[in-house]
Amino acid sequence: MASLMARAPTCITATVHMTEYDKPFIGELSFWHFNLILSGASTAIVWVLMFSLMAEHACHLSNPAEQLKIMRIINMLPSYSMVSFACILWPEAYVYLSGWVEVFQAIALYAFLMLLIDFLAPSDEERISFFASLRVRKTFKKDKYREGLSWLKLSYYSVLQYPFVVLICAIAQCVLQSFGAYCLDSDSPLFGHIWTEVFANLSVSFAINAIIRFYQNTKDYIKEQKPLLKLLSFKLMVGLIFLEQIAFMVLEATKVLSPTASISYADIKIGLPNLIICVQMVPFAFFIRYAFSAKPYKLNSKMLNEDSEMGDLDKLLSGPLGGNRLGRKFQQRSYQGGPGGISAWLAYLNPFEMIQDGIGMYKLLQEVRIRKQTVEACPDPEPTAGDVNIAPQDDEHPAAHDSQPMTQSEQTTAYSPLNTQYEHPMENLAAGHNYSYPATQYGQSTEYGQPNTRYDDYTSNTEYRRTNY
Numbered sequence: 001m002a003s004l005m006a007r008a009p010t011c012i013t014a015t016v017h018m019t020e021y022d023k024p025f026i027g028e029l030s031f032w033h034f035n036l037i038l039s040g041a042s043t044a045i046v047w048v049l050m051f052s053l054m055a056e057h058a059c060h061l062s063n064p065a066e067q068l069k070i071m072r073i074i075n076m077l078p079s080y081s082m083v084s085f086a087c088i089l090w091p092e093a094y095v096y097l098s099g100w101v102e103v104f105q106a107i108a109l110y111a112f113l114m115l116l117i118d119f120l121a122p123s124d125e126e127r128i129s130f131f132a133s134l135r136v137r138k139t140f141k142k143d144k145y146r147e148g149l150s151w152l153k154l155s156y157y158s159v160l161q162y163p164f165v166v167l168i169c170a171i172a173q174c175v176l177q178s179f180g181a182y183c184l185d186s187d188s189p190l191f192g193h194i195w196t197e198v199f200a201n202l203s204v205s206f207a208i209n210a211i212i213r214f215y216q217n218t219k220d221y222i223k224e225q226k227p228l229l230k231l232l233s234f235k236l237m238v239g240l241i242f243l244e245q246i247a248f249m250v251l252e253a254t255k256v257l258s259p260t261a262s263i264s265y266a267d268i269k270i271g272l273p274n275l276i277i278c279v280q281m282v283p284f285a286f287f288i289r290y291a292f293s294a295k296p297y298k299l300n301s302k303m304l305n306e307d308s309e310m311g312d313l314d315k316l317l318s319g320p321l322g323g324n325r326l327g328r329k330f331q332q333r334s335y336q337g338g339p340g341g342i343s344a345w346l347a348y349l350n351p352f353e354m355i356q357d358g359i360g361m362y363k364l365l366q367e368v369r370i371r372k373q374t375v376e377a378c379p380d381p382e383p384t385a386g387d388v389n390i391a392p393q394d395d396e397h398p399a400a401h402d403s404q405p406m407t408q409s410e411q412t413t414a415y416s417p418l419n420t421q422y423e424h425p426m427e428n429l430a431a432g433h434n435y436s437y438p439a440t441q442y443g444q445s446t447e448y449g450q451p452n453t454r455y456d457d458y459t460s461n462t463e464y465r466r467t468n469y
Contacts, residue, residue, distance in 0.1 A: 025262045032088075032264075035271045039088050039278035043081040046278075049285040050078045056294040058341025058348070062334075063297055065122060069115040070292050071348045076108035077288060081281045084274040091266045095177045095184055099170030102200055105238065106163035107354070109207055112234060113159045114357060116214060117152075119222040124364050127152075128371075136217050149372075151217075153365050158210035160358070165203035169196045184269070208238065226291070233291045237284050241277060248273055299335070 025031035054074050057067045083101045087094045121127040134148030146154070176182035176192035183191035215231050251257040252268065259265045263272075337344035347353055 023261050031262055031267050032271065035088050035267070035275050039085050039275050042278040042282050043078075043085045046081045046281045046285045047078045049282075049289060050074050053289050053292070053294065054348075055341060057297065058337045058344035060294050060298045060335055061337030061341065061344045062299055064336050064344070064347070066115060066118050067294075067297055068344065068347055068353065069111040069118065071344070072111040072354070073108045073115070074288060074292060075348075076104050077281055077285055079104040081278055084277045087274045088271050088278075091270045094270045095182055096174050099166070099173040099196070102166040102204070103163065103170055106166045106204075106207070109211065109234065110159055110163055111354075112230070113156070113211060113214065114361075115230075116218065116222070116227060119225050119227070120218055124360075124367075127364065128368060134217070139213070149368050153368075155210045155214045156361060156365070159207045162203050162207035166200055169200050172196060204238070208235070229291045233284070233287050236287075240280065244273065244276060 025034050029037075054071050057071055057074075061067055080101055083097050083104075087097050090097075117127065121130040128149070131148035131152045134151065135145040136148060136151045138144045138146050172192065173182060173196050176196075181192055182196075183193050187194045189195070211231070212235075215227055219227055248257070257268045257272075259268065
């Protein structure tokens with residue numbers, strides 16, 4: 001036993017000294033004090049920019065479903081800056097704090113996916129109908145396609161795993177560090193550092209890849225929401241931090257960065273990387289303010305004065321969660337955030353809001369599975385002689401020639417599960433459940449004689465946004 005303990009690995013960490021140096025870095029300031037001033041000022045700027053934007057959304061909460069998700073996305077920057085500043089201030093707590101940065105990032109990435117889904121189809125029935133119409137080319141089998149609802153399920157769970165994995169890694173990191181089994185300076189498999197890094201990096205890779213694929217296959221339907229700008233605000237920041245981590249590993253391994261009389265080991269290992277993160281968050285904060293502006297959600301005085309005129313009609317057309325009879329969550333004619341946006345802030349801080357979103361999405365995917373099993377158990381009747389002439393051939397499906405989703409004109413004119421000219425089993429998915437609002441297909445007239453124009457051509461959709469936003 002004594003020999004085994006003697007051979008047991010030990011974690012050797014260089015001495016951490018942050019406040020005592022042989023000579024100052026700038027003037028009378030040590031590098032640590034200089035770092036505190038610069039990173040603290042940068043963090044303060046980010047907080048002012050981001051929380052003012054969040055307050056703007058909270059006070060102009062005309063579309064709660066989208067804006068609460070935007071507030072959670074925006075929260076990533078001030079959280080990232082604050083944790084990085086805390087690591088500079090208390091370097092001995094770096095291991096306990098650094099893992100939680102990934103948790104904030106994972107929550108924001110999940111909220112971003114749900115925001116894109118809301119842009120495409122806010123209600124459950126619209127999601128089923130919309131994604132049932134898509135066929136997506138498989139990643140590694142270019143000649144094969146995946147049905148849209150199965151692809152939605154794959155994309156959703158690929159992103160959902162990220163928050164859970166990094167949360168487990170953050171907790172494990174704290175526990176291992178407390179028992180001396182983490183070892184920040186070691187890449188040995190006998191310590192926990194290498195394993196938490198591997199699992200976290202694999203998890204974020206799956207999630208980012210799923211987000212990019214989701215954007216590539218749905219970007220034509222949400223052009224007016226500028227999804228590329230919103231995606232870049234994420235991808236650039238996450239990618240830049242990842243490249244910086246690799247660069248510091250190479251510089252440390254090649255001894256380009258090493259302690260000097262004015263810079264300690266902890267400055268190189270902890271202080272300098274977090275200083276760069278704090279500083280670069282400032283330009284990203286301006287980018288986020290532009291990408292997630294509250295301007296589209298602000299109501300003009302004319303819209304605010306229409307409550308009394310449209311009150312009875314709104315009641316007639318109202319549906320679940322503030323939607324209309326089509327289940328579409330239009331912007332409200334008044335702000336829903338309460339005095340000073342207090343209701344919006346409470347909803348944003350309530351973790352059960354996100355849990356309810358996740359439960360709702362899980363129930364939707366389960367409902368789709370049940371409906372598909374029901375459709376498969378009840379095969380279509382044999383086609384009659386009159387149907388033979390109009391039945392589509394296998395190679396007539398527009399998605400067979402392109403990996404991108406069908407355009408709006410193709411959905412309403414060509415063979416599609418949303419076009420009632422042809423029979424298709426997936427049509428039954430949108431009509432098989434008794435929701436509190438009637439299920440409708442895109443482009444069809446409703447019982448009130450008004451067409452569903454949300455997924456019409458780009459011009460009409462732009463006109464709808466201009467009118468309602």
